[in-house]
Amino acid sequence: MTTLPTLQDADLALDDRVATLTMRRDDVRNALTGTHLIDDIVCTVEWANADPAVSVLVLTGAGSAFSAGGNVKDMANRGGDFAGDVAEVEERYRRGIQRIPLALHKAEIPFIAAVNGPAIGAGFDLACMCDLRIGSPRTVFGETFLNLGIIPGDGGAWFLQRLVGYQRAAELTLTGRLVKADEALALGLLLEVAPEAELLERTHALARRIAGQPPKALRLTKRLLKIAQRENLPDFLDRCACFQGMCHNSEEHLVAVNAFLARQHGGGKSS
Structure with a gap:
């Protein structure tokens, strides 16, 4: 707790x-x-x-x-x-x-x-x-x-x-x-x-x-929103690439993607 x-x-x-x-x-x-x-x-x-x-x-x-x-x-x-x-x-x-x-x-x-x-x-x-x-x-x-x-x-x-x-x-x-x-x-x-x-x-x-969003990606996204206020675009894109690599290798990403595919296969909404 x-x-x-x-x-x-x-x-x-x-x-x-x-x-x-x-x-x-x-x-x-x-x-x-x-x-x-x-x-x-x-x-x-x-x-x-x-x-x-x-x-x-x-x-x-x-x-x-x-x-x-x-x-x-x-x-x-x-x-x-x-x-x-x-x-x-x-x-x-x-x-x-x-x-x-x-x-x-x-x-x-x-x-x-x-x-x-x-x-x-x-x-x-x-x-x-x-x-x-x-x-x-x-x-x-x-x-x-x-x-x-x-x-x-x-x-x-x-x-x-x-x-x-x-x-x-x-x-x-x-x-x-x-x-x-x-x-x-x-x-x-x-x-x-x-x-x-x-x-x-x-x-x-x-x-x-x-x-309800994947918690680790949510925190990274919040950090990016703040970082975007102070970094120039090339440096910001480098940081985005790094954070995205972290997300693609996370378990919560696979869970979210599989849930999306299951909804799509079942005829549900795509988002």
Whole structure:
């Protein structure tokens, strides 16, 4: 039986290769700073990478928000993660919230965000770090850092423009305006908008569909999707050839091919 890591401000469950991480600090609208959520998220990614029993991870928030991002009261008081001089704040960012984008960028399994409510500032960026996002009518996004006189210190400017292009990312970041669910769907920030009561059901249905894929090839494919963002085409094709050699020599490939041929022979669908 898989042993789940011990978390402090989030719950983790595993069911049929789909893990669900639920942030549970509704008292601060699941703020990432001033809580243990950074540690919980990073720990969960490391666990999922190391455990072959996990194929997909769903990330969501309990309560009124997906995540409010940084704790604004701590900012106002220049306390908590925001206390000290320039060098001290820099170090806290590097040792704190910046661990999340680094961890999710190295995640070997697909991450799906079930955005149950507002995702603001670093909370919006956290959703953008996931591979897929499903929202509800309560979903609201906002790249609101400039409204508070700060920059997206968690790497949000890197992720957002890869989702919506430079011009739209610049507009959202420089204005700090809020984006409701319907516009987020049109912009490609959300894959789907589900009724609030069906959000987790729809998200888990997608997660189960993905988790049903051959697990080793699924992890290699996820790695390739990330590698493609930073490698040139010749190097990328070399890596694809290597990964494909691994797949063709795997047992799960033969199982999948034989199942395909059996369906075809039996008159079933070809995919």
